[in-house]
Amino acid sequence: MSKRPYCIGEGLKKGAWTTEEDKKLISYIHDHGEGGWRDIPEKAGLKRCGKSCRLRWTNYLKPDIKRGEFSYEEEQIIIMLHASRGNKWSVIARHLPKRTDNEVKNYWNTHLKKRLIDDGIDPVTHKPLASSNPNPVEPMKFDFQKKSNQDEHSSQSSSTTPASLPLSSNLNSVKSKISSGETQIESGHVSCKKRFGRSSSTSRLLNKVAARASSIGNILSTSIEGTLRSPASSSGLPDSFSQSYEYMIDNKEDLGTSIDLNIPEYDFPQFLEQLINDDDENENIVGPEQDLLMSDFPSTFVDEDDILGDITSWSTYLLDHPNFMYESDQDSDEKNFL
DNA sequence: AACAGTCTCAACCGCCTCGAG
DNA sequence: TCTCGAGGCGGTTGAGACTGT
Numbered sequence: 514m515s516k517r518p519y520c521i522g523e524g525l526k527k528g529a530w531t532t533e534e535d536k537k538l539i540s541y542i543h544d545h546g547e548g549g550w551r552d553i554p555e556k557a558g559l560k561r562c563g564k565s566c567r568l569r570w571t572n573y574l575k576p577d578i579k580r581g582e583f584s585y586e587e588e589q590i591i592i593m594l595h596a597s598r599g600n601k602w603s604v605i606a607r608h609l610p611k612r613t614d615n616e617v618k619n620y621w622n623t624h625l626k627k628r629l630i631d632d633g634i635d636p637v638t639h640k641p642l643a644s645s646n647p648n649p650v651e652p653m654k655f656d657f658q659k660k661s662n663q664d665e666h667s668s669q670s671s672s673t674t675p676a677s678l679p680l681s682s683n684l685n686s687v688k689s690k691i692s693s694g695e696t697q698i699e700s701g702h703v704s705c706k707k708r709f710g711r712s713s714s715t716s717r718l719l720n721k722v723a724a725r726a727s728s729i730g731n732i733l734s735t736s737i738e739g740t741l742r743s744p745a746s747s748s749g750l751p752d753s754f755s756q757s758y759e760y761m762i763d764n765k766e767d768l769g770t771s772i773d774l775n776i777p778e779y780d781f782p783q784f785l786e787q788l789i790n791d792d793d794e795n796e797n798i799v800g801p802e803q804d805l806l807m808s809d810f811p812s813t814f815v816d817e818d819d820i821l822g823d824i825t826s827w828s829t830y831l832l833d834h835p836n837f838m839y840e841s842d843q844d845s846d847e848k849n850f851l
Numbered sequence: 852a853a854c855a856g857t858c859t860c861a862a863c864c865g866c867c868t869c870g871a872g
Numbered sequence: 873t874c875t876c877g878a879g880g881c882g883g884t885t886g887a888g889a890c891t892g893t
Contacts, residue, residue: 615860618883
């Protein structure tokens, strides 16, 4: 073997990087490009291991890294993706242009996790905490605006307002199924233990749909009740996701400024229908007539790393099969979920 | 002003996967 | 086919900043 270890050596420096070291690393990568991290320290004149150089570059020095406060849209994306994917920081970071996995991870651990707990939501399962909410079906409120309000109105906290959004029966049935343990959420991953009496491929797809059902439940219950700002300014939000906002905004006045929306009734099927109608004008749409289960579903629609793009597809399925979560689990030996 | 407690986040640690040899 | 190192990733640490008393 000609390979040499790239992180072993005498007198390697650890700890915080100095400005001088940063300059050397930036200068070297500017001239020679990324890669070959094993050799970079020696060639750049740094007493660091290659791995340390790579981390310093990818997490801090890289020119296209966005730093500073996370926007509301970014926060919502993080929460939604965390609900469905768990601590997959690199996957989440891919949906947030110019954000690093390390930054997303830190932001989650220091800000979002605490706020979810404050609002009575388990940051691991994304379900209401049992101790704070005796009714597991009733969505808890996550107030996206609290952070900005805290400075100005520290004595006011809308999180004390009771959750006021009764979800439709369809969504409630899905959420209650999830809450009752028929789907199991482990370490933030939604893993549907309900076994469907179908072929392996369709079973996997159903479980994908189930996973998305839980995330849409979370995002809707939190987004509708929280304060949303116009999605038009958001960057990187897929169209279908933006449309869900637009629909809500079209139907609820002052959504962008109200904290407690107090929506008396929200018709989830109607929302999905609207979503589909909106999408009919676009390309690459799976219409209600298309059987998501039996077709060779294009892989682009079930890309696990692009779940936001799947909303149209699985919401269409939910509309057609509102009771899919109740389907028989007989005869299934399916073990490869998701 | 001094101290203690808390928070933040850059950096490190260690495990895993992939691919070169 | 096997070995092993590079690179990727998530978890954890700890120094410095911040806040409260």
